[in-house]
Amino acid sequence: MDLLEPHPQGAVLRTSIMKTDSPIAVELVEATKIFRTKKTFFGRSGEQVTALDRVSFSIRQGEIFGLVGESGSGKTTAGRLIVKLDEPDSGKVLVDGVNLSEIRGHKMKRFRRRIQMIFQDPYQSLNPYLSVYQTVCEPVVIHRLAAPQKRLETVVSALSQVGLTPPEDYLFRYPHQLSGGQRQRVAIARSTVLNPEIIVADEPTSMLDASISIQIFNILVRLKQNLNATFLFITHSLAAALYLCDRIAVIRKGKIVEMGPAKAIIRKPEHPYTRELIRSQPRFRKKTEQRGSFRPWENGATSS
Amino acid sequence: MKTGNEQRDTLAAPAGRRDWLAGGWALFWENPIGKIGLILMACFALMAAASFVPPLLDPMYHPMHGVDPEISHATGPSAAHWLGTDFIGRDILSQLLAGARIAFMVGLSAAFMSIFFGTLIGMISGYAGRFVDTLLMRIADMVMVMPTLLVVLILSSLFGQLRIWTIVLLIALFRWPGVSRVIRAQTLTLKHRPFIEAARVTGASHLRIIFRHIFPNVLPLALLYMTFRVTSAIIIEAALAFLGFGDPGTVSWGMMLQWVWKTGHMFQAPYWLLPPGICISLLTLSFYMLGRAMEEVLDPRLRKEGESE
Amino acid sequence: MALLEAEHLSIGYRTRNGLLRAVEDVSFSLELGGSLGFVGESGCGKTTIGMALMGLLPANGSIVSGALRFKGQNLVGISDERLRKLRWKEIAMIFQAAMNALNPIQRVGDQIVEAIRLHEPEVSAAQAAERVRSLFSLVDLDPERSRDYPHQYSGGMKQRAIIAMALACRPDVIIADEPTTALDVIVQAQILAEIRRVQKEMDVAVLFISHDIAVVAEVCRHIAVMYAGQIVEQGTREEVFETPAHPYTQALLDAYLTIEEEDAALPQAMKGETPNLIVPQKGCRFYDRCPHADAQCRQEPPTWISLSPTHKVLCYGPRS
Structure with a gap:
């Protein structure tokens, strides 16, 4: 695995890294997932909800692929199929050409090491009774990645990679002593400590404030370069997808309505739903050029 | 299951958990019910510890075999016997102290065992689901509807006098289903929490998920139920002993009450009847109060975790 | 006379570790039929202000000092009975x-x-x-x-x-606390349009609370940016968004990703996190995260500086 030099600003590289000729890492082929709701209290029979309806897409190695959709569009379900938290009812999920539903037992455990997931809600995805060290160390223990005396070192380096510095301060804290942003960093450290090849990030910032989201995005972009990993980035935010993703697919009610390079889709949407989505974005133009024309900490102003 | 490193964390006594405990303790202590319960329990624990003293002072204070040579019938309080003696001249105070020891032993060990089985079965049942769940919960239902006291009475009349440890084991075997129901329900809600799914994605085995992730989360609830189980175990043992099915080789409060009744001193010797009766009520009350106070400590915290934490 | 007015309002929560000053020395006013938006990140105190207006502060929260006036009548210390009458009939609330x-x-x-x-x-x-x-x-x-x-x-x-x-009940003012946060973008746009239209048609004043600057920008004519319990910048929508003066406002605007940027490069992240509000701070609360902070910012509290009759910022005057 050759490491790319991290970009000084930790960003920008969004289109340059895309290689159209690199092999396909993950592929969904006509994947369908149906959820059956239980019978209701009033005895109405169980309903079926088609979360994914014959969805196909493929992610190339080293790419950030964005899955953009609203709540209930099936975007999270697609991510869960890839990490095998759910099984498709029909269709296939291929990772490096291997059908996931055929992997079992020990092979499954080895496979888990290669594909990791970052969950949406850092308030829910960390065990409240485990310290930061125990949380991040767990994958290392499970996969026997480091000798017991090297574990601390591994955890410390994973924590500093996600910007929890100095890591020693965080090792023995519990989730309830951390802010949302810090928790999400711990969750990211837990999934990246295994050096996975594929990372599914399920709305990793939807529970966080804007300024913290930017911190997390920057960490993800840097990690992606360091690990040379493939990313599936699941989001409801077109803007975030534009900034982070090489290609995106817009998904609605379990079906992909539009797929292609992020910029092309957002600048020239073809599908009416994508157009509607773009039209609904809050109109708010940043006026960067005028920003900070007044700087109270430098030049004068009358104090009142 | 613990590796060297994990043990080190527990040794390092993370400041975080200490805060957490301290906060819980403060809440507990603020609650008058918890305070009274704890003080009461401490008194009984002192009694149990003190039970070793009288036989050392004088063999006639042995609760079971010690007999005051000068007294051959039930007498009221005196300088030599602060609470009086029973019908053959045994010291009631030393019997009372020994009874405290037995009550703690029976209560805690029966409760611990029933919590152990209940938690284990509840976690497995809730986590495994489907067939295993149905099977275990049907068994639990069957055991739950059996009246513990009646079954133990029948068993003891079949097999003659039961030893105290057999009684403890029987109580534990009949009292786990309630706990396992509660723990199962808790496990069901935990099972789909993202942190359990996160552990699955990292490749954790089922055993690891149950013991490392689910267990600490259900432990507070299990401990809470343990305090209530202590109460019921003490009462069951006392009832058995009072009915004459206790272990004849031990001096328990129920046994004392049985002696009072059997020798016809019910209305003649209040100094003999009242102390064991009061002790049973107060000790069970103290565990009950402890449990109620613990419940209040755990409750807001559980709620808080659900919404904002 | 302003419809709704707060003067040097401070609100605290009693916690196990001491008094948490969730809102400190906040002043604002809302005219009849006007619209004022509070924007800030979680824990900045914006929701606490809304709750105080509705008299719905939790049991451990209370107004420590200052005044909160509705049509000239101080809401601080008012009886529950009177407050219940005001609620819904004159002050209504839409919350998340x-x-x-x-x-x-x-x-x-x-x-x-x-x-x-x-x-x-x-x-x-x-x-x-x-x-x-x-x-x-x-x-x-x-x-x-x-x-x-x-x-x-x-x-x-x-x-x-x-x-x-x-x-x-035809209220005079509606407090909207994150009314669209749980909704999808398309529905959010519709609801915001609805609020704007209703506000115009019924001439009702709106006090809008959100973490999302763009949402606030759509609905409100006046904006108050909050950070760590204080308002740090106040002004009309155009003043605050087009000529932001406070470093926090600038950082907040920077952090907002829009699809309209031509060259989409991730902005630099603002470092650090919101300070602990229990430990009192001598200087500026934004000190730790401010790219322009110097020694004075740590020692002395910032003061209000007027940039226009409507636009003011809580920062420091010219340095000698």
Whole structure:
């Protein structure tokens, strides 16, 4: 695995890294997932909800692929199929050409090491009774990645990679002593400590404030370069997808309505739903050029 | 299951958990019910510890075999016997102290065992689901509807006098289903929490998920139920002993009450009847109060975790 | 006279570790028919202000000092009885979780009728039902749907019904606390348009609270940016968004990703996190995260600097 030099600003590289000729890492082929709701209290029979309806897409190695959709569009379900938290009812999920539903037992455990997931809600995805060290160390223990005396070192380096510095301060804290942003960093450290090849990030910032989201995005972009990993980035935010993703697919009610390079889709949407989505974005133009024309900490102003 | 490193964390006594405990303790202590319960329990624990003293002072204070040579019938309080003696001249105070020891032993060990089985079965049942769940919960239902006291009475009349440890084991075997129901329900809600799914994605085995992730989360609830189980175990043992099915080789409060009744001193010797009766009520009350106070400590915290934490 | 006015308002929560000053020395005013938006990140105190206005502070929270006036009447220390009368009738609220606050076993229309008759007993049931129908058409809901139960509504429809309910007693001011946060973008755009239109048509003042600058920018003419319990910048929408003066406002605007940027490069992240509000701070609360901070910022509290009659910023004057 050759490491790319991290970009000084930790960003920008969004289109340059895309290689159209690199092999396909993950592929969904006509994947369908149906959820059956239980019978209701009033005895109405169980309903079926088609979360994914014959969805196909493929992610190339080293790419950030964005899955953009609203709540209930099936975007999270697609991510869960890839990490095998759910099984498709029909269709296939291929990772490096291997059908996931055929992997079992020990092979499954080895496979888990290669594909990791970052969950949406850092308030829910960390065990409240485990310290930061125990949380991040767990994958290392499970996969026997480091000798017991090297574990601390591994955890410390994973924590500093996600910007929890100095890591020693965080090792023995519990989730309830951390802010949302810090928790999400711990969750990211837990999934990246295994050096996975594929990372599914399920709305990793939807529970966080804007300024913290930017911190997390920057960490993800840097990690992606360091690990040379493939990313599936699941989001409801077109803007975030534009900034982070090489290609995106817009998904609605379990079906992909539009797929292609992020910029092309957002600048020239073809599908009416994508157009509607773009039209609904809050109109708010940043006026960067005028920003900070007044700087109270430098030049004068009358104090009142 | 613990590796060297994990043990080190527990040794390092993370400041975080200490805060957490301290906060819980403060809440507990603020609650008058918890305070009274704890003080009461401490008194009984002192009694149990003190039970070793009288036989050392004088063999006639042995609760079971010690007999005051000068007294051959039930007498009221005196300088030599602060609470009086029973019908053959045994010291009631030393019997009372020994009874405290037995009550703690029976209560805690029966409760611990029933919590152990209940938690284990509840976690497995809730986590495994489907067939295993149905099977275990049907068994639990069957055991739950059996009246513990009646079954133990029948068993003891079949097999003659039961030893105290057999009684403890029987109580534990009949009292786990309630706990396992509660723990199962808790496990069901935990099972789909993202942190359990996160552990699955990292490749954790089922055993690891149950013991490392689910267990600490259900432990507070299990401990809470343990305090209530202590109460019921003490009462069951006392009832058995009072009915004459206790272990004849031990001096328990129920046994004392049985002696009072059997020798016809019910209305003649209040100094003999009242102390064991009061002790049973107060000790069970103290565990009950402890449990109620613990419940209040755990409750807001559980709620808080659900919404904002 | 301002409709709603806060003067040097401080609100604290008693916690195990001491008094948490969630809101400190906040002053603002809202004119009849005006709109004021509070924007800031979680823990900045914006929701606490909304709760204080409604008299819904939790048991451990209280107004420590300052005044909160509604039509000249101080709401601090007012009796619960009077406050209950003001609530809904004159000050109504739409909040994030409101969608789930509808009673699932009662028809939506009946719930609104009940709310009307509770506050205006003189209104007959038929009149109230008539009013519900007109409210439903006002918020673009089919009046026929008032006979449906909440579970038959989508999220957006529930939020519209909540707006209808808030307007039911013709209040003078509506406090909207993150009313669209739980909604999808397309529905959010519709609801915001609805709030804007209703505000104009009914001439009701809106106090809008959100973490999302763009959402606030869509609805409000005046903006107050909050950080760590204080308002750090206040002004008209154009002043705050086009010539932001406070470093925090600038960072907040930077952090907002839009699809309109031509060259989409991730902005630099603002370092650090919101400070602990229990430990009192001597200097500026933004000191740790401010790219321009110097020694003075740590030692002395910042002061209000007027940039225009409407625009002011809590920062430091010229350095010698």
